[in-house]
Amino acid sequence: DADVTQTPRNRITKTGKRIMLECSQTKGHDRMYWYRQDPGLGLRLIYYSFDVKDINKGEISDGYSVSRQAQAKFSLSLESAIPNQTALYFCATSVHGEADTQYFGPGTRLTVL
Amino acid sequence: AQSVTQLDSHVSVSEGTPVLLRCNYSSSYSPSLFWYVQHPNKGLQLLLKYTSAATLVKGINGFEAEFKKSETSFHLTKPSAHMSDAAEYFCVVSDRGTGRRALTFGSGTRLQVQP
Numbered sequence: 461d462a463d464v465t466q467t468p469r470n471r472i473t474k475t476g477k478r479i480m481l482e483c484s485q486t487k488g489h490d491r492m493y494w495y496r497q498d499p500g501l502g503l504r505l506i507y508y509s510f511d512v513k514d515i516n517k518g519e520i521s522d523g524y525s526v527s528r529q530a531q532a533k534f535s536l537s538l539e540s541a542i543p544n545q546t547a548l549y550f551c552a553t554s555v556h557g558e559a560d561t562q563y564f565g566p567g568t569r570l571t572v573l
Numbered sequence: 574a575q576s577v578t579q580l581d582s583h584v585s586v587s588e589g590t591p592v593l594l595r596c597n598y599s600s601s602y603s604p605s606l607f608w609y610v611q612h613p614n615k616g617l618q619l620l621l622k623y624t625s626a627a628t629l630v631k632g633i634n635g636f637e638a639e640f641k642k643s644e645t646s647f648h649l650t651k652p653s654a655h656m657s658d659a660a661e662y663f664c665v666v667s668d669r670g671t672g673r674r675a676l677t678f679g680s681g682t683r684l685q686v687q688p
Binding site: 464501503504552560561562563564565566567 | 577582605607609615617618619622667676678679680681
């Protein structure tokens with residue numbers, strides 16, 4: 461079984477719709493992250509959470525929100541999706557003490573029409 | 574502030590020949606450096622990491638990278654390419670001095686392996 465899972469794996473939606481992407485991990489890590497990947501831009505950090513009560517904006521948080529429901533779960537929401545949020549979204553985890561070694565989920569491909 | 578530049582967006586090699594993927598970084602503190610690989614329609618897999626121990630780092634699948642502080646480089650190499658190495662490779666830096674351990678990704682290098 462995968463240590464970091466993301467649901468859904470693919471989603472097509474329309475402009476203005478609310479979308480939630482979910483991430484779960486069984487690694488027991490305390491830190492979780494959301495990134496988006498666009499062609500030619502690498503991965504960019506949207507939000508990160510160092511524990512359930514510690515949530516921080518990344519470099520491109522506008523238009524997104526997150527919820528850390530438990531240590532193992534970290535959700536990303538698009539309150540009103542727009543076409544330029546079409547991207548591949550990755551969740552990642554790390555552990556305190558080795559915080560810069562991150563482990564990635566398989567990704568969610570989101571298309572906003 | 575930290576940044577990463579991957580000098581080639583595409584690299585094409587023949588199977589059995591050496592691979593060189595180039596990465597330069599900028600960091601205000603002592604950096605940690607990583608290479609990740611992404612196969613088509615897959616997530617990112619950690620290939621190797623440098624965290625201030627030996628400057629020559631060995632990773633999985635025969636890859637290695639050398640940290641050169643004077644050149645601010647962390648190039649990825651493999652002596653002999655295999656077809657299964659075809660993928661996108663990301664160089665990543667983490668500024669350990671920031672306290673928040675944010676990762677900065679390069680834009681990626683797509684490796685093509687010709688038979």
